[in-house]
Amino acid sequence: MFAAAIFDMDGLLIDSERPIMAAWIEAAHTLDIELSHSQYLQVVGLSTVESEQILASLLGGPEAYRHAIEHVRRYLQLERADGSPLFPIKPGAAEFLSALRERGIRCAVASSSTRRQIEACLGSLGLLHHFSAFAGGDEVARAKPDPALYLLAAERLGVAPADCIAFEDSENGARSALAAGLRVVVVPDLKHPTEAITGQAFHVLESLHDAVPHLPHWFPPAPAEKLA
Template sequence: MFAAAIFDMDGLLIDSERPIMAAWIEAARTLDIELSHTQYLQVVGLAMVESEVILGALLGGPDAYRHARDHVRRRLQLERADGTPLFPIKPGAAEFLAALRQRGTRCAVASSSTRGQIEACLGSLGVLDHFEAFAGGDEVVRAKPDPALYLLAASRLNVDPAQCIAFEDSENGAKAALAAGMRVVIVPDLKHPPVALVERAFHVLGSLHDATPHLPGWFPGELARP
């Protein structure tokens, strides 16, 4: 039995990776460059600094990267104009979070997105109140796969990392949680984890729908939080 659940956000709780990838591919075309899905997948799960280096090389240098980045920001901003959430919630996420809350399981978010982005995204989807603590990429010096984000989230819950299950979609995120001493449940999004990482995972699931049946064995039932 474990004391807390700690979640990544992008690609795990919210379906953000696909629209962001589509925006980058569109931006590359404005530079007369065909950026393939396979090429873009190199940056999934990486810190912003690392992504900038790789995308800059693929797009033709720093100036081209900045042009494409600005296009992506404008494109994603336009998709918010009708008042709908920028990124939809992933299948099974809302139900799983509600089930955890019903059991009284303590939950946190450990995401490379900024603290403000975390609160805005999850607030727009109506699931922010399921979490007691947050750790954002702007609050640590080193990004995933460094364990800093997961250690910060556990400390804010005042829970031993060894008593936490981390839910992740990316390779670097899973490595970060493992390095923090947590068990890791991988729910792949755009990229399937390598075999060596699968072998170290607690479970690999198709979606968060598949996590709900495991709750009685993972987390003790307590009085539900209001």
């Protein structure tokens, strides 16, 4: 059994990858460039620096990239017409986090987003209280797939990496967790990880809904006071 759970955020807890992809495709249209889904998927799971380099190349250079990212920022600041969040909670995420909380399992987030972005996003969705620790991309020198984010998250939880399960949607995220010594549950989002990664995964699930039945096997039962 495991003592803690560490989660990626984008594409795993929140459905952010699709709106962000839509924003970049629309930004490319303003430059009279057709940016396809498959082209955009090249940057999913990469660091900010790597993503910038690829997108600048696809859009025609640094100046075009600067124009596009300003459009993306404006797009992502707009609220949906019906008042719903731009980045909704992924299916099963709230249910699974609540179940972990009931069992007294400590949880953390290890995300390439900044610490401020993590707390703002999860706070706006009412999920922040489920987490005891956070590790943001602005707090480490090297991004995923380097293990630094997961090592920092485990350290802040006070739990050995080997005693944690990581939940990831991207290949680079899974590589990061594996390199840090965690077991990894892969829940693919826009881009399915390669067989090399899924072959090393503890489990591969369709959604976090599917993780709930595994709780009794992965995590110890709640202390007696939790059951009272």
